[in-house]
Amino acid sequence: MRNGKLKPGYNIQVGSCNGFVVNWSTHQNRNDNGTLIPHLERYERFFNKLPESIGADSGYGNQENYEYLKEKHIKNYIKYPLFHKEQTKKFKSMKYNWQNMEYDEINDKFTCPEGKKLEYVKTRHDKTETGFIQENRVYECSDCSNCTHKSECTKAQGNRQIRFNKKLWQLKNVARRNLMSEKGLEMRGKRAEYSEGIFGQIKWNMGFKRFLLRGLDKVDLEWGLLCFALNIKRMNKKDIEKLKEIAMAKAISLSKNITEFLKQKIQLLSS
Ligand code: SF4
Numbered sequence: 719m720r721n722g723k724l725k726p727g728y729n730i731q732v733g734s735c736n737g738f739v740v741n742w743s744t745h746q747n748r749n750d751n752g753t754l755i756p757h758l759e760r761y762e763r764f765f766n767k768l769p770e771s772i773g774a775d776s777g778y779g780n781q782e783n784y785e786y787l788k789e790k791h792i793k794n795y796i797k798y799p800l801f802h803k804e805q806t807k808k809f810k811s812m813k814y815n816w817q818n819m820e821y822d823e824i825n826d827k828f829t830c831p832e833g834k835k836l837e838y839v840k841t842r843h844d845k846t847e848t849g850f851i852q853e854n855r856v857y858e859c860s861d862c863s864n865c866t867h868k869s870e871c872t873k874a875q876g877n878r879q880i881r882f883n884k885k886l887w888q889l890k891n892v893a894r895r896n897l898m899s900e901k902g903l904e905m906r907g908k909r910a911e912y913s914e915g916i917f918g919q920i921k922w923n924m925g926f927k928r929f930l931l932r933g934l935d936k937v938d939l940e941w942g943l944l945c946f947a948l949n950i951k952r953m954n955k956k957d958i959e960k961l962k963e964i965a966m967a968k969a970i971s972l973s974k975n976i977t978e979f980l981k982q983k984i985q986l987l988s989s
Pocket of ligand 1: 830832833834859861862865866867868871878
């Protein structure tokens with residue numbers, strides 16, 4: 719940068735299965751949440767299918783990604799930003815927080831702690847950074863003027879309003895159920911080891927701190943080669959007999975795909 723500071727120019731992503739890299743991608747998008755769909759589209763090109771389930775941290779948990787997973791029938795184990803916080807006693811005790819107010823889905827109304835109904839008044843459409851349109855429904859309490867708890871409930875001059883993205887709420891309910899299931903707990907436990915472990919290995923153990931090439935295509939190529947190198951390293955190191963059959967098959971299949979992909983890229987870049 720012109721101020722002498724160094725900022726990351728590429729957002730690199732990795733998909734893993736049992737510790738092996740099964741997909742990689744490189745983006746010029748500072749937010750992780752905008753990288754999930756293109757990352758999975760590449761996976762589909764490699765394997766001619768999509769994964770059956772996927773786990774990721776809360777940086778990927780937004781409506782656009784959740785809807786994509788639903789449409790593609792991929793089981794969703796992706797956290798959303800408040801996933802851990804909403805399980806705490808402190809969060810649950812915040813009774814004026816709209817997430818803790820009772821929502822009647824049939825009659826489409828919220829009930830506040832003082833027993834007043836908040837009814838639907840209008841819909842707002844908001845655009846995310848990726849251009850995705852979110853529908854936010856606005857609900858309003860009929861009369862907050864005599865409420866003795868108004869200062870705890872809202873800073874608004876008028877009645878308390880709630881902005882509610884119903885679709886996202888429904889999708890989050892599904893994600894929460896999955897994440898709290900036995901399989902969800904297992905996936906959450908392994909996610910850090912498998913995904914973060916890959917970055918740890920490449921950055922610290924293999925000593926890779928900075929890309930040597932420049933430009934999105936070339937950096938993507940370099941990142942692919944690194945992932946490929948890590949897979950080879952792990953195949954050598956691990957007791958092959960003990961590896962789950964599926965992970966090995968995927969790793970071998972990926973290696974073939976990567977070799978082909980890298981060959982094409984090298985040819986393209988050197989022509
Ligand atoms: S301010 Fe309005 S919405 Fe909030 S608790 Fe009081 S009556 Fe209910």
